[in-house]
Every structure is written in structure tokens, then in C-alpha cells.
Amino acid sequence: MTGKKSERRSECPTAYALDIFGDRWTLLIVRDLLIGGKSRYKDFLEAGEGIATNILADRLGRLEAWGIVTSAPDPVNRRVKRYRLTQKGLDLAPMMLEMILWSARYDPDTGAPKAFLRRAQRDREGLLADLVEGARARAVD
Amino acid sequence: MTGKKSERRSECPTAYALDIFGDRWTLLIVRDLLIGGKSRYKDFLEAGEGIATNILADRLGRLEAWGIVTSAPDPVNRRVKRYRLTQKGLDLAPMMLEMILWSARYDPDTGAPKAFLRRAQRDREGLLADLVEGARARAVD
Numbered sequence: 609m610t611g612k613k614s615e616r617r618s619e620c621p622t623a624y625a626l627d628i629f630g631d632r633w634t635l636l637i638v639r640d641l642l643i644g645g646k647s648r649y650k651d652f653l654e655a656g657e658g659i660a661t662n663i664l665a666d667r668l669g670r671l672e673a674w675g676i677v678t679s680a681p682d683p684v685n686r687r688v689k690r691y692r693l694t695q696k697g698l699d700l701a702p703m704m705l706e707m708i709l710w711s712a713r714y715d716p717d718t719g720a721p722k723a724f725l726r727r728a729q730r731d732r733e734g735l736l737a738d739l740v741e742g743a744r745a746r747a748v749d
Numbered sequence: 750m751t752g753k754k755s756e757r758r759s760e761c762p763t764a765y766a767l768d769i770f771g772d773r774w775t776l777l778i779v780r781d782l783l784i785g786g787k788s789r790y791k792d793f794l795e796a797g798e799g800i801a802t803n804i805l806a807d808r809l810g811r812l813e814a815w816g817i818v819t820s821a822p823d824p825v826n827r828r829v830k831r832y833r834l835t836q837k838g839l840d841l842a843p844m845m846l847e848m849i850l851w852s853a854r855y856d857p858d859t860g861a862p863k864a865f866l867r868r869a870q871r872d873r874e875g876l877l878a879d880l881v882e883g884a885r886a887r888a889v890d
Contacts, residue, residue: 620777631773
């Protein structure tokens with residue numbers, strides 16, 4: 609959970625990803641941005657898993673430092689900050705999709721929507737393109 | 750980091766995966782089993798990132814409890830335990846691959862082999878099948 613190069617464990621690409629995502633919260637924020645249509649601090653706070661405000665602030669700060677998320681004032685209400693995924697963040701879509709498919713396969717209580725899963729099987733590339741396009745369209749810039 | 754249903758945060762498939770993999774070590778053990786050709790406790794301990802023995806023992810126990818890893822005595826030296834991925838574990842290959850590709854794209858110091866990355870671009874399904882087949886062939890049963 610650090611972006612500092614001096615603390616890296618190895619040059620292994622799995623370790624690189626886990627140095628960023630190896631906690632229970634960071635990818636949930638990416639999920640909210642990519643799939644959940646969320647962009648404001650309070651949206652993430654209310655996302656369902658009950659993230660604590662100090663953890664949320666910390667993880668958003670790290671995501672910005674890693675260049676995965678960026679933020680800007682809302683064009684209408686400039687006191688509200690809008691977060692969005694950068695290209696580096698949008699490029700997490702295939703990994704997120706595979707994570708969702710694996711969970712949906714093995715979690716008997718999964719809440720993954722059936723229509724989403726069907727489309728992932730039939731039209732993986734189209735689904736990925738739509739996810740990325742949707743997240744991009746919600747971006748503020 | 751618990752398999753107990755009572756402690757689940759939501760029915761979201763991303764949260765399900767992160768309740769399992771949301772730490773810095775668990776997926777490195779899966780990597781060692783899937784890609785690294787490793788199967789013994791001491792192999793994981795020597796894998797390069799310097800996992801502590803108590804963390805390794807804990808994570809192997811959790812992976813077995815989740816049904817992702819199974820173990821059996823080595824057929825030649827029965828005092829040595831061999832670990833292998835179950836089907837649930839082998840099915841993590843697509844997620845691992847996307848994680849590796851993302852890291853390789855954004856980590857300027859990546860150690861991901863170029864031949865691996867080229868094949869992933871040209872022949873994703875074939876590469877996945879070979880990874881799974883290789884891990885299966887090393888299994889002890």
C-alpha cells in the first residue's frame with residue numbers, strides 16, 4: 609500500500625499490482641468509479657460496504673498519487689470535488705471484470721446481475737468498451 | 750481476509766474477491782502455484798518478496814479453507830507437503846493475467862518477461878490454457 613519505489617518488494621508484476629491494490633478497500637473505490645457511476649466523496653462513503661471516512665480519504669489520496677484517479681471541482685457547484693479514473697484507472701476494467709466473473713462463479717450468494725454475466729460471456733470486449741465509455745462520459749473534464 | 754459469511758460486507762462480487770485477496774500476500778502464493786512452478790512451503794518462503802513464515806502459514810491455511818488450494822503429502826517423500834490449486838484456484842488465471850498485463854503496462858521497472866507479454870497480446874486463450882495445464886501437471890494427485 610505504498611507508491612514509494614524504495615519500498616517495493618520485487619519487480620514482479622503481480623507484486624506491483626498488490627502493492628497498490630492489496631487491501632480491502634482500494635478496488636472498491638475503483639469499482640464505484642468504473643461501474644457504480646459514483647464520483648463524489650459522499651457517494652463512495654455511502655457505497656454499502658461501510659468504508660470509514662479516514663480510510664476513504666487515505667485511499668483516494670493514494671489513488672491520486674498513483675495516477676489512477678484524478679479530481680476536479682464540479683463545474684456547477686465548485687465546492688464539490690468530482691473524482692474520475694485516468695486512463696491508467698480505466699485500464700483496470702479487464703482485471704475488474706475477471707474478478708467479478710470469478711466471484712460470481714464461486715460465490716453462491718453473489719449479487720452480480722445475471723444480465724451483466726451473460727453479456728460478459730457473450731460479448732466481453734463490447735462490455736468492457738461500454739464500461740470504459742460510461743466511466744469516461746461521467747468524467748468532468 | 751475472512752471466509753466467514755457473517756463478516757461479509759456486501760453481496761458485491763468485487764467485495765467477495767477482496768474479502769479473499771485484499772492483502773499483499775495471498776495472490777503472490779497463487780502466482781507461485783500458477784506461474785512459478787512452486788508447490789512446497791519452503792518454495793513459497795523463498796519466493797523473493799520475503800514473506801514471513803507466520804504470514805505464509807496463515808495465508809496457506811486461509812487458501813485451503815476457501816477451497817482455492819489443497820495439499821497432500823509428496824508421493825516420494827511423505828514428510829513434505831505439496832500444495833496445488835483446485836479448479837477454483839486455477840480459475841483465477843484470467844484475473845492474474847489481466848493484473849500482470851496492467852502492471853507491465855504501467856510499471857517502468859516491470860520484470861514481466863517480454864515473450865510472456867507478447868504471447869498474452871497475440872494468443873490470450875492459448876497462454877491461459879498453457880498456464881492452467883502447467884499448474885495442473887505439477888499437481889500431486
